Amino acid sequence: MAFSQEKTRILFILDASNSMNLKWDEQTRMESAKEILNQSVKDLNGIPNLEIALRVYGHQSNVTNTYQDCNDTKLEVPFGSNNTEAIRQKIKTINAKGATPIARSLEAAAGDFPNEKSRNFIILITDGLESCDNDPCAVATKLKEKEVKVTPFVIGIGMDLSYLEQFNCIGAYTEAEDKNSFQTVLKTIIDKALLNTTVQINLNDANLKPTETDVTMFVYESGTNNLVHTLTHTLNRYKNPDTLVWDPFMTYDILVKTLPETFKTKVKLHEHTHNTIKIEAAQGFLSLTSKHSAYNVNFTTRVSLLDDQKTINHQQLKSTEKYLIGKYNLEIYTLPRTYKEIEIKDKQTTSIDIPAAGTLDLRLKTPATGQIFVLRGNESYEWVCNLNKKSTKQKWNLQPGKYKIIYRGKNQYSSSYTTEKSFTIKSNNTIYLTL
Numbered sequence: 405m406a407f408s409q410e411k412t413r414i415l416f417i418l419d420a421s422n423s424m425n426l427k428w429d430e431q432t433r434m435e436s437a438k439e440i441l442n443q444s445v446k447d448l449n450g451i452p453n454l455e456i457a458l459r460v461y462g463h464q465s466n467v468t469n470t471y472q473d474c475n476d477t478k479l480e481v482p483f484g485s486n487n488t489e490a491i492r493q494k495i496k497t498i499n500a501k502g503a504t505p506i507a508r509s510l511e512a513a514a515g516d517f518p519n520e521k522s523r524n525f526i527i528l529i530t531d532g533l534e535s536c537d538n539d540p541c542a543v544a545t546k547l548k549e550k551e552v553k554v555t556p557f558v559i560g561i562g563m564d565l566s567y568l569e570q571f572n573c574i575g576a577y578t579e580a581e582d583k584n585s586f587q588t589v590l591k592t593i594i595d596k597a598l599l600n601t602t603v604q605i606n607l608n609d610a611n612l613k614p615t616e617t618d619v620t621m622f623v624y625e626s627g628t629n630n631l632v633h634t635l636t637h638t639l640n641r642y643k644n645p646d647t648l649v650w651d652p653f654m655t656y657d658i659l660v661k662t663l664p665e666t667f668k669t670k671v672k673l674h675e676h677t678h679n680t681i682k683i684e685a686a687q688g689f690l691s692l693t694s695k696h697s698a699y700n701v702n703f704t705t706r707v708s709l710l711d712d713q714k715t716i717n718h719q720q721l722k723s724t725e726k727y728l729i730g731k732y733n734l735e736i737y738t739l740p741r742t743y744k745e746i747e748i749k750d751k752q753t754t755s756i757d758i759p760a761a762g763t764l765d766l767r768l769k770t771p772a773t774g775q776i777f778v779l780r781g782n783e784s785y786e787w788v789c790n791l792n793k794k795s796t797k798q799k800w801n802l803q804p805g806k807y808k809i810i811y812r813g814k815n816q817y818s819s820s821y822t823t824e825k826s827f828t829i830k831s832n833n834t835i836y837l838t839l
Contacts, residue, residue: 421462462502507538774811
């Protein structure tokens with residue numbers, strides 16, 4: 405992965421307040437934060453044009469029921485190009501014990517960055533519980549003067565994050581639900597700072613709004629089978645496509661696993677900016693029911709495009725699936741087969757209710773060879789099934805309609821013995837025939 409040639413500075417701010425001593429998975433929040441931050445800093449060693457620093461708050465004074473030190477924030481390791489080991493050693497010595505002066509730490513952080521021009525980032529690792537009465541937006545002006553981009557990174561689950569909503573004036577934040585997601589998201593944020601190239605994929609509806617989501621995407625190096633990313637498309641808490649960090653020096657092919665698939669090829673990114681990739685993916689729903697059936701029926705429907713017989717999906721009865729807008733053929737595996745042409749419209753549900761079957765209960769005096777046919781459109785007879793030559797008792801669940809059995813005795817060796825019998829099937833009714 406190639407990184408920016410412009411100097412980049414990343415300030416890590418580590419929360420060492422008393423609340424970080426709470427359990428999180430198998431460790432405390434502090435133990436997890438120190439372990440993963442230490443490894444992340446180690447991985448940054450030797451990257452050109454990169455300087456990092458460490459500020460910690462809540463680690464110098466114990467908080468009590470009657471006292472908290474809201475000025476407990478300190479730049480422990482200043483910016484430098486060869487200080488990864490110093491930061492790692494300092495992290496190991498930190499103990500969580502004090503207050504949570506998030507806003508004051510961010511305000512002080514504005515002075516941590518040298519005045520010379522660079523791309524400046526803050527990565528705040530906190531459990532999000534501010535204990536000092538300060539407004540983080542009050543520090544926005546000083547941070548912007550330094551062209552500092554703040555990326556609050558919140559660890560913890562089931563917590564009140566309403567305070568950190570206020571950070572929208574100067575940055576964004578991400579939750580980590582467990583230790584593994586903490587590690588993944590921290591790496592993503594660091595990569596974003598280093599590359600300064602981000603991506604969002606808009607799956608557009610019929611109104612060209614990026615509202616479609618929750619579908620798998622396979623991202624390949626363009627023109628090859630080299631799979632670069634496998635992603636489940638996601639909208640963030642503000643219902644916008646979430647931000648991804650991709651290598652800007654690669655060209656991509658994106659396969660979106662809608663029904664049917666959508667494929668966008670030769671996608672190129674612009675360096676050091678936010679890229680929006682637009683893919684037309686307007687979808688609606690197909691619902692299959694058999695509301696009036698007295699039986700516990702369960703059959704499948706084969707779905708294909710109207711002008712293409714390739715199977716897109718086998719959808720089960722009593723289910724709803726999502727498809728790209730357009731016209732489709734349905735082959736419903738009733739007996740006999742049911743065929744329908746439908747149209748899927750944007751954000752609408754097309755409902756198909758299959759008529760309840762009736763039952764043919766057939767008795768034969770002797771085994772017979774023959775076939776059952778259904779009358780289609782008062783014009784022609786379509787084959788439905790064959791009789792069982794070995795059985796004198798047979799039963800089928802058939803769709804409502806007009807039918808005919810054409811047969812002869814199994815041991816009769818002349819076509820002149822051919823006999824036919826017409827009958828009508830009605831929903832939820834049983835017809836008994838003796839031949």
